[in-house]
Amino acid sequence: xxxxxxxxxxxxxxxxxxxxxxxxxxxFQATTMFWYRQFPKQSLMLMATSNEGSKATYEQGVExxxxxxxxxxxxxxxxxxxxxxxxxxxxxxxxxxxxxxxxRSYNEQFFGPGTRLTVL
Amino acid sequence: xxxxxxxxxxxxIQEGENLTVYCNSSSVFSSLQWYRQEPGExxxxxxxxxxxxxxxxxxxxxxxxxxxxxxxxxxxTAAQPGDTxxxxxxxxxxNTGKLIFGQGTTLQVKP
Numbered sequence: 001x002x003x004x005x006x007x008x009x010x011x012x013x014x015x016x017x018x019x020x021x022x023x024x025x026x027x028f029q030a031t032t033m034f035w036y037r038q039f040p041k042q043s044l045m046l047m048a049t050s051n052e053g054s055k056a057t058y059e060q061g062v063e064x065x066x067x068x069x070x071x072x073x074x075x076x077x078x079x080x081x082x083x084x085x086x087x088x089x090x091x092x093x094x095x096x097x098x099x100x101x102x103x104r105s106y107n108e109q110f111f112g113p114g115t116r117l118t119v120l
Numbered sequence: 121x122x123x124x125x126x127x128x129x130x131x132x133i134q135e136g137e138n139l140t141v142y143c144n145s146s147s148v149f150s151s152l153q154w155y156r157q158e159p160g161e162x163x164x165x166x167x168x169x170x171x172x173x174x175x176x177x178x179x180x181x182x183x184x185x186x187x188x189x190x191x192x193x194x195x196x197t198a199a200q201p202g203d204t205x206x207x208x209x210x211x212x213x214x215n216t217g218k219l220i221f222g223q224g225t226t227l228q229v230k231p
């Protein structure tokens with residue numbers, strides 16, 4: 001149980017284009033998903049909290065107009081990197097909270113496999 | 121602002137050695153998770169501790185939550201090359217549901 005998928009697993013794009021990354025909870029419904037960014041050999045940096053049916057909450061310093069988040073259903077959240085630049089190249093990881101039982105109580109998050117974005 | 125200080129950040133040891141990773145904070149957390157991440161993959165949850173003083177064991181891994189729920193440790197006995205990876209501690213906020221991550225510990229176990 002508690003499986004989260006991401007698509008695509010890697011993407012290469014040209015500078016100035018937009019890229020959409022999908023995050024799906026496969027065997028549970030997730031009212032809340034999180035988007036993280038990770039640089040090589042570093043920890044995860046929370047970018048935003050995605051809430052189903054409402055606007056995402058962005059962390060300080062994260063541009064909401066550049067990183068568009070949509071949580072249209074209980075199993076899908078998308079992150080769109082708009083007008084991508086080389087400095088946006090990174091490993092993007094999503095996670096989801098299972099709202100039932102212990103996972104919710106214990107703040108457990110289940111992570112997707114990540115998406116490697118390379119902007120040329 | 122809640123912060124988690126994780127140490128050491130890098131550790132390279134020989135197979136069979138023991139090691140301990142520490143996660144410390146000045147803040148109290150309602151829960152603390154330990155994750156393991158391999159290159160190019162997402163973190164995988166190893167354990168969650170919620171009670172002060174709690175000790176949990178997962179084969180050769182022993183996790184402890186401090187009495188005051190401000191710190192935690194991960195001890196690996198007789199490390200094996202398969203233990204190589206990035207270990208992350210993360211404290212949970214019951215108010216926001218967010219996780220506060222430590223800096224991570226990159227462990228390399230040489231055969």
